[in-house]
Amino acid sequence: MQLLLLSSSNVYGYGYLDHAERELRARLDGRTRVAFVPFALQDHEAYTATARERFARIDCEVTQVRGAAEIEAAEAIFVGGGNTFRLLKTLYERELLDVIRARVRSGVPYIGTSAGTNIAAPTIRTTNDMPIVQPPSFDALGLVPYQINPHYLDADPSSTHQGETREQRLQQYLEENTAPVIGLREDTMLWVDDDVTTLHGRSSARVFRRGAEPIEIEPGSVVALV
Amino acid sequence: MQLLLLSSSNVYGYGYLDHAERELRARLDGRTRVAFVPFALQDHEAYTATARERFARIDCEVTQVRGAAEIEAAEAIFVGGGNTFRLLKTLYERELLDVIRARVRSGVPYIGTSAGTNIAAPTIRTTNDMPIVQPPSFDALGLVPYQINPHYLDADPSSTHQGETREQRLQQYLEENTAPVIGLREDTMLWVDDDVTTLHGRSSARVFRRGAEPIEIEPGSVVALV
Numbered sequence: 001m002q003l004l005l006l007s008s009s010n011v012y013g014y015g016y017l018d019h020a021e022r023e024l025r026a027r028l029d030g031r032t033r034v035a036f037v038p039f040a041l042q043d044h045e046a047y048t049a050t051a052r053e054r055f056a057r058i059d060c061e062v063t064q065v066r067g068a069a070e071i072e073a074a075e076a077i078f079v080g081g082g083n084t085f086r087l088l089k090t091l092y093e094r095e096l097l098d099v100i101r102a103r104v105r106s107g108v109p110y111i112g113t114s115a116g117t118n119i120a121a122p123t124i125r126t127t128n129d130m131p132i133v134q135p136p137s138f139d140a141l142g143l144v145p146y147q148i149n150p151h152y153l154d155a156d157p158s159s160t161h162q163g164e165t166r167e168q169r170l171q172q173y174l175e176e177n178t179a180p181v182i183g184l185r186e187d188t189m190l191w192v193d194d195d196v197t198t199l200h201g202r203s204s205a206r207v208f209r210r211g212a213e214p215i216e217i218e219p220g221s222v223v224a225l226v
Numbered sequence: 227m228q229l230l231l232l233s234s235s236n237v238y239g240y241g242y243l244d245h246a247e248r249e250l251r252a253r254l255d256g257r258t259r260v261a262f263v264p265f266a267l268q269d270h271e272a273y274t275a276t277a278r279e280r281f282a283r284i285d286c287e288v289t290q291v292r293g294a295a296e297i298e299a300a301e302a303i304f305v306g307g308g309n310t311f312r313l314l315k316t317l318y319e320r321e322l323l324d325v326i327r328a329r330v331r332s333g334v335p336y337i338g339t340s341a342g343t344n345i346a347a348p349t350i351r352t353t354n355d356m357p358i359v360q361p362p363s364f365d366a367l368g369l370v371p372y373q374i375n376p377h378y379l380d381a382d383p384s385s386t387h388q389g390e391t392r393e394q395r396l397q398q399y400l401e402e403n404t405a406p407v408i409g410l411r412e413d414t415m416l417w418v419d420d421d422v423t424t425l426h427g428r429s430s431a432r433v434f435r436r437g438a439e440p441i442e443i444e445p446g447s448v449v450a451l452v
Contacts, residue, residue, distance in 0.1 A: 164355075
């Protein structure tokens with residue numbers, strides 16, 4: 001399996017996907033036909049146009065995914081960000097989870113950002129998104145055996161807001177679940193070759209396990225999460 | 227119906243529930259036997275102890291809810307905050323939604339904070355919480371006909387974080403749903419007498435409707451949401 005799982009497609013100070021252009025090119029490795037899954041946003045056509053323009057600049061042709069045919073024909077799959085619940089619900093409705101999983105397991109590169117990164121995990125239980133629609137299950141693609149929290153955000157010590165911090169939310173996740181979680185700050189991404197995950201990007205990532213203190217891992221590190 | 231729906235139990239500069247003591251006393255109106263629903267946090271006993279200590283200071287006796295019996299015996303119901311998904315899943319497992327709804331419709335005061343406020347709405351689709359467990363449905367008590375977003379947070383113009391703002395998340399909710407949403411800043415609460423909702427507290431609240439610009443309503447205003 002060849003995955004590239006971005007925390008975010010938009011990083012402060014960069015244009016759309018620009019912070020990850022080197023990794024995008026390396027993951028595609030000359031493949032040019034990219035199937036784009038736009039279901040996390042409401043307007044699929046507009047979202048596809050954005051992706052198409054960006055991928056044209058790295059010499060790739062984007063096809064908008066509507067059903068299994070575009071997945072079957074693709075050399076690479078890109079799943080864009082937005083609302084994770086909407087994305088997963090649509091994938092269930094169009095019966096696309098199995099075909100994506102099968103193609104990726106057969107070697108087709110999978111690139112995800114934000115919601116597209118969340119659904120690469122076993123479940124969407126560590127998404128930050130609002131549950132605006134109800135998918136039939138929180139179970140997702142399970143391409144990796146650990147959970148991911150994109151857009152990971154450190155607590156702001158100057159804030160007077162009393163809502164839970166991200167770390168508190170992830171500790172609540174671990175009260176109810178056993179899979180470890182990697183919190184990906186926005187300028188980071190996971191590079192996955194089969195069972196080996198490496199952290200890329202410009203910041204450390206924060207790893208949460210049940211019953212243990214969180215730890216920071218540095219870019220370039222192999223992420224030994226399970 | 228007599229509801230008091232708090233955005234938060236902990237407001238900056240105040241002790242637990244202190245910012246709402248006047249409204250709590252008024253809503254209870256001499257009733258002293260309060261059933262406490264602690265399911266939004268993991269440790270029900272510790273959470274009940276916290277609530278018991280606080281309510282003792284307004285001359286109320288707190289009973290920890292384990293099943294329908296405590297709801298049936300109560301003069302008032304208090305549902306504490308924590309994780310909304312965990313709260314709702316446990317209410318389904320213990321088959322408590324119908325009994326709470328029936329008691330409140332018969333006149334028993336309902337007090338909610340945060341997650342306890344979320345479940346008073348028709349669904350939990352406007353919670354901020356992480357979906358750490360999967361309830362069988364997002365449908366909740368439906369004591370009011372509008373959605374509520376507790377801990378409503380204005381966008382920070384100085385932030386470099388690229389995750390969606392709260393307003394963007396609620397606009398995504400309205401792309402998929404038609405019920406209006408009231409965003410309750412942390413020092414605000416809703417006072418509900420049957421079909422009449424009034425905003426209380428120290429800040430305005432922000433109301434979101436599909437196809438309309440959000441509006442601000444001031445404390446003391448009747449909230450005409452549907």
